[in-house]
Amino acid sequence: AANETPLLIAVQTVTNGMGGVSWNTGSTAHVYLQAVEPGTATLVYSFYGTGEAEGIVSRASMKLTAVSINIDGDYYRNGIPADHPLEADAVFFTNDVGMVILPNKNDDTDDGIPNVDCADNVINGHTDLADIYALRISRLGISYDAIPDGLTIELSIKNPEGEPLGMPAAQNRVRIFRSLDQNAQGVVGPVPLTDKVLFRKNPGPNDMDMSLLVGFGYYNVGIEGISHGTEVVVQLTAKVNGQELASDAIRLLISPFLVLSNTDKATKIFVANASGWEDFYNEMVFALDGIIPVVEYGSDFTQDYAEIGATMSAPNQLERKRCTIAGFFGDRYADQVAQDTGFFHIQAGNPGGNIEASPPISGFPYGRLIVGSGLQANIKQLLEAQKIQTDNGRMIELPVGWLRVKHIDEVMAIIPVGSDFKVLVADFQQAIDLLRNNPEEEIWEPYNEFDGTRSQILSAYDNNPEKVTEINTELAAVRHILAQELGIDDSNFIKVPVAFKIVGGGSYDTVLPNMVNMVVIKPLSGNPVLVVPHPGFVPFATALSN
Structure with missing residues (x-):
């Protein structure tokens, strides 16, 4: 009692x-x-x-x-494993305590073959050790001869209780290594490993030797992160002939994938080049000369096939931040993994233009995610699971199902303005007014052959007033949602004239190059730069410049 x-x-x-x-x-x-x-x-x-x-x-x-059964991790985020009564509680990235580890998604090898470090079952040399974290196991406190027959010590991992169905299994979230040696082998983790390893007095080939735990002091094993934004419970259990005697557990978080805002600084830009696109590529290189290095990459819509984000240390930890690329299409961008660049793949086609992030705003120190309402389910689940750029798992969803492409970069863009930001939004009515009020201007010849002359475009609008009203209503909804969710007002919006093609059935497309769908670059030094598509109608460009 x-x-x-x-x-x-x-x-x-x-x-x-x-x-x-x-x-x-x-x-x-x-x-x-x-x-x-x-x-x-x-x-x-x-x-x-x-x-x-x-x-x-x-x-x-x-x-x-x-015997002593105790396992500790970096609860205080100072790089030193320590015991704490709350070490098995849920871990929140934005708190000051609770173990957080970076996913080991970069490439620390010098073999010239791009490959993420966590794809193999070994610590990849001394440079990889910076991405391996210590788990401290208390030794048993007895001599080898005093170990009872039938005693095993089980080191295992499991998913936290209460997680929704469909989440990755714990063994696909982390890998545990035999030690912190620079070439140590994995013992717990993805197949062919399992979710546990046993310390035995007479170890088999897949076991660990109980002699590592005799006496006093500590024995350290290493752990690396694999799955962004997920938690794992690591448990140490003593059993005699299979019957549990005692256990201790810690809980840790693998640092989430952060979508970067256009207000974050950039060090290079990927630009596609293909047959028929040479003018586009060459003019981009010319426009960005001396501002930022241009990397020729791919021959199609480079932006849509990936999201370039970051992974970073949590508050109270030694500050680390690494560019991380989420690739959505085959092996696209997998060759960009390097010591300072992480990579992971999730097959989804081309959702890159349907994902944006705001800068930090009140209540959201890492910004808020902004996505289109039709974002692919697996990408939506991935981003929601990262939590810290959401409102309790809820992202800002914009209604863009009425667009043919169904991407939010057709209707909005965030640009840095001093230490603050503005939101560019498509304005259909402004485009109509500029077309109507500038009869002396004409559509640029390469475009009027495809999109029609000024009078032809206006005629389509005049003959379909209900479609004009529909598009204006949809764009008003976009502005309303952004204002409400970001806590901004009309002074934070810059309305950009965008003309839409309304003939034909189904969804809508832009009738001229869309100036909202621009490239926003904040270089390491100097002023931000906007690279804007020429709209094919001079008054549109003048309106944006003004």
Whole structure:
């Protein structure tokens, strides 16, 4: 029962009925043992006869072994594993405590073959050790000879309770290594490994040797992160012949994938080049000369096939930040992994233009995610699971299902303005007014052959007023949602004239190059730069410049 006084402590002898000590001696009576510290002891229970039984003695003894079962991680985020009573509680990235590890998605090898470090089952040399974290296991506190037969120590991982179905299994979230040696092999993790490893006195090929845990002090194993934004429970369990005796657990978080805002600084830009696109590529290179390095990459819509983000350390940790690319299409961008660049793949086609992030705003120090309402389910699940750029898992969803491309970069863009930001939004009515009020101007010839002349475009609008109203209503909804969710007002919006093609059935497309769908670059030094598509109608460009 709670608050009971101990009947007996080490090196003491007590006698039933003497000195105020008594206990039940019936055949069903129990006494209970508590280990105070590791070691071995012998419990002796004796009956001494009295009266006519004087001189009769009955004695039994039991050998006891107490072992230390304790596992610790970097709870205080100072790089030193430490014990704490709350170490198995849920971990929140934005808190000051709770173990957080970076996913080991970069490439620290020097073999010239781009490959993420966590794709193999080994620590990849001394440079990779910076991405491996220590788990501290207390040694048992007994000698090797004192280890009881049948004792095993199980090191295992599991998903936290209460997670929704479909989340990755724990063994696909982290990998545990035998030690912190620079070439240590994995023992727990993705196939062919499993979700646990056993310390045994007579270890098999997949076990660990119990001798590593004899004596006092600590033994360190290494752990690396694999799955962004997920949590894992790491548990140490003592068993004798399969029966659990004691356990200890810690919980850790793999640092989330952060979508970068256009207000974040950039060090290079990927630009596609293809047959028929040479003018586009060459003019981009010319426009960005001396501002930022241009990397020729791909021959199609480079922006849509990836999201370039970041992974970073949590508050209170030694500050680290790494560019991380989420590739959505085959092996696109996998060749960009390097020591300073991480990569992971999730097959989704071309959703890159349907994902944006705001700069930090009130209540959201890492910004808020902005996505289109039709974002692919697996990408939506991935981003929601990262949590810190969402409102309790909820992203800002804009209604863009009425667009043919269904991407938010057709209707909005965020640009840096001093230490703040503005939101560019498509304005259909402004485009109509500029077309109508500038009869002396004409659509640029390469475009009017495809999109029509100024008068032809206006005629389509005049003949379809209900479609004009529909598009204006959709764009008003976009502005309303952004204002409400970002906590901004009309002064934070810059309306950009965008003309839409309304003939034909189904969804809508832009009728001229869309100036909202621009490239925004904030270089390491100097002013931000906007690279804007020429709209094919001079008054549109003049309106944006103004």
